Amino acid sequence: MADKLGRYRGRRDPRRTPEPVPELVPEGGGDDTFVVQEHHARALHWDLRLERDGVLVSWAVPKGLPADPRTNHLAVHTEDHPMEYASFEGEIPQGEYGGGTMTIWDHGTYITEKWTDREVKVVLSGERVHGRYVLFHTKGRNWMIHRMDPPAAGWEPPPSPLAAMRPVTRTRPPRDQGAYAYEFAWPGRRAFAYVSGGRLTLRSGADDITAGHRWLRSLGGELGSRAVVLDGEIVTLQGGELYVCYDLVYDDGRSLLAEPWSRRRGALEALAVNGPRWQTAPVWRSGPQDVRRAAREQGLPGVVAKRLDSPYEPGAESAAWVYVPS
Incomplete structure (x- = not known):
């Protein structure tokens, strides 16, 4: 059986980074944990991670999860991460892969509505994010993430164009x-x-x-x-x-x-x-x-x-x- 964390381990040296680098992959849990981490690396982005078959399937989302269903955001599929990463916050040393500050932006549970190699539909229930989202593959490692629900109650788009008072x-x-x-x-x-x-x-x-x-x-x-x-x-x-x-x-x-x-x-x-x-x-x-x-x-x-x-x-x-x- 292929090592789901082989690519993850190959990019990290546990002697040089505080990130968790476990030897084994658990056999699986509830497949219902998600985390969004704010990652101030070379370019600021947010990492969406969904528990699946013992690992966290991950996407880097440069602009964060969209609040407006009229706007799709790029989501770049990255390597699977260990479950221990769901609670990780810290400073990844500069010069290491993903060097920069990592903090938890939101976390919670999710329900899977669909999961294939090209489309993932989930319902997120976190402290900051609630709603139905779909990730769909476009080309290579690139996916898009789309909010399927209407915006949260009371949400308004930014005023534009805007003339000065x-x-x-x-x-x-x-x-x-x-x-x-x-x-x-x-x-x-x-x-x-x-x-x-x-x-x-x-x-x-x-x-x-x-x-x-x-x-x-x-x-x-x-x-x-x-x-x-x-x-x-x-x-x-x-x-x-x-x-x-x-x-x-x-x-x-x-x-x-x-x-x-x-x-x-x-x-x-x-x-x-x-x-x-x-x-x-x-x-x-x-x-x-x-x-x-x-x-x-x-x-x-x-x-x-x-x-x-x-x-x-x-x-x-x-x-x-x-x-x-x-």
Whole structure:
């Protein structure tokens, strides 16, 4: 009988990797365990593993499991993994096969509806994933994965195309100062960052400007499986480009356009979008004159006052946002 784990063992040295490398394959269990692992290797992807005849049959899914039945995702068939891998998390050393960080993204049980060499239909019941999926073979090691159920209740696709909300210009801050928060106005190019499946697309107006800003692509990997749409500005500071984000209009299947600014801001801060080439814009809840003075001292064009209760109005020049030159 062929060794189901022969290919797996041939790619791993137990003296150099913490991954489980068992000598024997169990005779089989319930064929009902699944795990999805987030794998920050050379390229971020998610590994879907289904228990079958004593091993975990595995696919690498670059964009993760699709939430929308209108979208199929590539799934690359990889070597069978041992059952012990269902609980594995850790750091695979660089230079080893699959070097990088492995974490469990979801796990649970599944029901098999169909299993052939070219098509696998399953019903997944995990903590994050629930529903019917089909994997179907296309060419070579390439398969596709498709969600057969409607999206989860309340799920919405990202808003696209999306026009930016703009402030009105005034010479003084609003009188009702307690109803507003205050940010710097940034001298840059307005851009929406669409992140899904660890990949980033950058749009400015109707233009896709991703190719010209490859330095920002790592932001997608930083957010992992989180699907978001950020509103912000590409600015040049100290000779280098930086993405400053100041609004969150979509978060993991939910549009935030109708939410008040204060809730959107809270959700943005929870994302902790701060890295070597991107940051969350600072905000102040009071003292507009002090913020205006600080903007002037730093050579920034001014401040923007944003009503705490204001929804996001795509494409509108709205009095809910007030730009005051420094």
